[in-house]
Amino acid sequence: MFLTRKAEFSASHVCSNPDWTDAENRAVYGMAANPNGHGHNYVVEVTVEGEADPLTGMVFDLRELKQVLHEEVIEPMDHRFLNREVPPFDRITPTTENVAIEIWKRLKPRIDGPKIRLFNVRLYETADLYVDYGGGA
Amino acid sequence: MRLTRRYRFAASHRLDVPAFSVEENRRLFGKCNNPHGHGHDYVLDVTVEGPPDHTGQIVNRETLDTLVRERILQRLDHRNLNKDVAELAGIVPTTENLAVLIRGALSVDWPLASRLKKIRVSETDRNMFELEA
Numbered sequence: 001m002f003l004t005r006k007a008e009f010s011a012s013h014v015c016s017n018p019d020w021t022d023a024e025n026r027a028v029y030g031m032a033a034n035p036n037g038h039g040h041n042y043v044v045e046v047t048v049e050g051e052a053d054p055l056t057g058m059v060f061d062l063r064e065l066k067q068v069l070h071e072e073v074i075e076p077m078d079h080r081f082l083n084r085e086v087p088p089f090d091r092i093t094p095t096t097e098n099v100a101i102e103i104w105k106r107l108k109p110r111i112d113g114p115k116i117r118l119f120n121v122r123l124y125e126t127a128d129l130y131v132d133y134g135g136g137a
Numbered sequence: 138m139r140l141t142r143r144y145r146f147a148a149s150h151r152l153d154v155p156a157f158s159v160e161e162n163r164r165l166f167g168k169c170n171n172p173h174g175h176g177h178d179y180v181l182d183v184t185v186e187g188p189p190d191h192t193g194q195i196v197n198r199e200t201l202d203t204l205v206r207e208r209i210l211q212r213l214d215h216r217n218l219n220k221d222v223a224e225l226a227g228i229v230p231t232t233e234n235l236a237v238l239i240r241g242a243l244s245v246d247w248p249l250a251s252r253l254k255k256i257r258v259s260e261t262d263r264n265m266f267e268l269e270a
Contacts, residue, residue: 014167017192030199058267095193097138131195137138137188 001135002010002119003059004047007069011076012039037081043124044103045065050116060116072106096125100133108135140195141184146207146214150230174217177260179215179232181209182241186254196249207241212215232260236268244270 015032024120025033032038046069050059079088082094092098101122111118124130152166162170165175169175183205185196216222218243226235236258243253251270260266 008228015193032198055261092195095189097189097195098193100138101189115145119143130141131142134138 001052002047002049002077003060003061003062004045005065005067005069006043006045007066007074008041008043009074010039011077011080012037012040013089013099014038015093015095017093036045037083042077042099044069045120045122045124046103046107046111046118047113047120047122048116049119050113053115060111065111066106068110072110073103077124094133096123096129098132099123099125100131102132104135138187138188138195139184141182142198142205144181144183145178146181146210147176147178148213148216148218149174150218151175152231157254168242174219177236179213180259180262181205182257182259183243184254184256185249185252187252188251196252200247200249204243204247209239218267232258232264232266236266240268240270258263 003085011061012034014033014035014037018027021029021032021036035090039126046065048060048065052059082089082099084090086094088102094103100121103123104118104121107121108118118135120132120134121129151171153162154165160187165258183201185201185231189194189195202215212222218235222238224229224238225234226247236256239258240253240256243256244248245251255267257265257267
């Protein structure tokens with residue numbers, strides 16, 4: 001059974017590689033490379049796979065899931081400039097893909113057990129763009 | 138890892154099989170058979186699968202946007218699907234057939250064609266059609 005919980009955070013970022021020229025960054029990332037950054041209302045949907053506990057009827061305690069999401073994602077990233085305030089984005093470009101991978105890495109050890117596993121992280125950068133990451137390459 | 142990008146286009150169509158009688162078409166397609174056609178705000182979701190490259194992206198946004206704009210949106214947006222789209226000549230422009238046309242147009246002749254995973258076309262927010270690449 002799959003359980004999905006949604007959370008939102010607002011953050012600014014700039015997509016650029018410090019080793020490239022402004023023109024190169026502009027060519028690759030377009031307006032997202034504007035040096036002073038811009039923001040998004042990110043929406044993250046975290047999907048946990050597991051069996052409902054026969055006693056509680058729950059796959060994963062929703063209060064705990066909410067708390068884990070808050071501690072690992074919302075608290076560190078909400079109303080932050082990702083490149084300047086949220087490692088590893090001081091050295092890794094915070095594309096939607098890389099932010100989703102980072103969220104996965106933060107959640108994975110906290111959502112793991114004999115009967116449950118983190119299944120997917122879906123990160124919406126806008127309503128018209130999202131990525132799905134389920135671990136691996 | 139997958140990336141999904143959403144696009145929109147508005148188009149009109151009429152569902153009608155010329156070989157069928159007026160009554161048969163009416164029975165088969167209902168209001169979609171009304172003779173002068175009608176329109177929808179279609180939503181197209183394009184999903185590309187693969188590892189991010191050295192830029193941290195599965196696919197460059199501008200590359201994908203340009204591809205979809207040139208191959209799909211410029212040909213379908215604000216068009217009559219029965220009359221303005223050559224590839225649909227003689228084909229009933231159901232959203233199923235539209236999805237096949239769109240998949241075909243996005244599946245070839247660009248660097249990440251093999252990474253196209255699926256497309257989803259919504260005719261309204263109640264009718265959606267998904268096609269694996």
